Amino acid sequence: MRLIIPLVITFTAGMIMILNYFVPHQPFRLLGDNLQEWFLIVASGAIFLGAANLMHVHFRKIRLKLKNWKYSPVTIIGFLVMFVLGLIYGVVEGKPFDFLFLNMVAPMGATMFSLLAFFVASAAFRAFRASNWRATLLLTSAFLVMLGQVPIGAMIWDKIPLAKVWLMSIPNTAGQRAVMIGAAMGVVATSLRIIFGIERSYLGGAD
Amino acid sequence: MPSKIPFFVAACDYTLIGEELFAASAYLSREPKLLGSLKGQDAAKLFFVILIVIGVIAATVGNYWSPLKSFAEFLRKLVTVN
C-alpha cells in the first residue's frame, strides 16, 4: 500500500500532463491547468523548506562547533536581516531590502562569479597542450573564437569574426545538436520509467 | 551541462558527455532496467539518425529536383511542433 499509492499518483499525474499536451480540449485542459497550479504552489512551499533547512544546518554547525562554524553566524545574521527588513518595510524599489540587495548582494554575487576568470586562465595555461591533432584542432578553434569574440579580432583581420560565426554556426551547432538529442533521449527514457513505476529511486529507497 | 563540456574535455583525461553517463551507469551496474533503457535510447537514436540522413539527402538533392524538395518539406513539417 505504501508503495502503490505514490506510484498511482505519479502515473495519473504523468498521463494527464501527456494527454494535456496532445489533447487541448476539456477535460484534459482543465485537469492540466489545475495540476500546473498545484505544482506552482508546491514549488513555492519548497522555498520555505529550503530556508528552514538552511537555518537548521547552520545552527547545528554552531552548536556542534563543526569545521568553519565561525562563518555560520554571518550567514544566519545576513538571512535574518534581509528577512526582517523585507517583512517590515516591504520589497518595493527604494526600500532598505532593495537597497541592500542592489548595493551588497548583487556586487558580492558578481565578485564571486568573477573569480572564475582567474581559474579559467590558470586552467587554460596548464591544460591546453597541442599533444595530438584533436587537441591542436581544439586549440586553433579556441583561438579563433577568442579573437572573434572581441573587437581586436576584427582589427587584426576582418575575416576573423566571419570565421568565428562559421565555426559557431556549423561545426559547433552539429556537435551541440547531437549532444542535445542524446540527452533528450535519456530524459524521455528516464521520465517514462518514472511514470510507469519502473524507476522508484525518487521514493527514497522504498524499492 | 552542455556549456561546460569544453572545459571538462580540455582539463580532464576522460570525459563522459551527455548520454554516455546513462551508458556508463548501465555498463557498470548491468541492471536490466538500465540496460533496457539504453537499448531503447539507442533504437530511438538510430531512427532519428536515419531520418536526419534521409532529410539531408532530400534537402540537398531537392534543390535540383522538386519532388524531393516537397518530401524534404514534409519531413520538416513532421518534426515541427508549431
Add this chain to the structure above:
Amino acid sequence: MAGFIEKLGNTDRRIIFILIALSVIIPISLNLIFPNPVGAEPSRDLFEYVDALPEGSNVLVSFDYDPSTMPELQPMAEAVVAHLFKKNANVVGMALWPQGASLGQDAMSHMADSLGKVQYEDWCNLGYKSGGGVMIVRLGSSMSAVFPTDKDNVPWSEIPMLRNITDLESFSLIISLSAGDPGIIAWVMMGGDRFGVPIGGGCTAVSAPTLYTYLQTGQMVGMLGGLKGAADYETLVGIKDGQAVRGMAPQSVAHLVIMLFIIIGNVAYFTEKKKGGAR
C-alpha cells in the same frame, strides 16, 4: 634558453592571476574604448527583429539571471529595454529566477526614467514566481492566473497596459535574458514551440554555443551571446557610454593575455618533449 622556457612553462599560477587582474584593471583605469563593428551576427538578427515590430506591440522580457551573471546580462537588459522603449512597445517584465525580478526592476526603471516612460502605462514588472517550465506552460493558458498581482501587489485588473493581455499568445515577442536553467531553453520548448510565440534571447557567453542550434532552426529570432552580444546591441541601439562597450577593451586585453599564456605553455611543452626525445 631551454631552462628558461621550462621555467616559464611552470609559472606559478599567482603570477597568472596578477597578470589577468592587471589586464582588466589597466584598460578600465585608462578608459580605453575600442571601436565595435557589428557584422552578420545573431545580435544583429535580434536587433532587426525588434526594430521591425509595430508600435504598441506587447513584448514580454524575462529576467532569468542573478547577481553572479549580472556583469554580462544587466547591460544586455538595459540595451534591450531601451530599444523596446524607443520602439514604443509595451514592455511586461517578469522573472524565472528570484533575484531577476529586482535586477529587472532596476534595468526597466532606470531606462524608463531616462526615456520618459510611465510605469503601468508603458511598462510593468510582474515579478518572480517559482515553477520554471511548468509556469511557462500555465502562462500559455492564463497570465493572470499565475500573476494575479504585479511585483508591488497591484492587482492585474488595475494595470491599464495589461487589459488586452490574456495569455502568452498576446505577445509579439518574448525575450529571455538567461544564465542557465530555467531560461531560454525552457522558453523555446514551452513558450515558442508550444504556443508559437517568437523567442529572442540573451545569454552568458558560456551558454551561447548551445543556443546556436535554436537559431539555425528558426526557433529563436536572434541571440545576444555574452558581453560581445551586449556591446553589439548597445552599438546598434546607439547607447552612448554603454557598460558593455566599455567592457570590450579589458575583455580584449585579457583574451590576448590568456592566448599568450597558452602559446608559452605549448612552447614549453614542445621544448620539454624535444629534450625528452633527444635523451
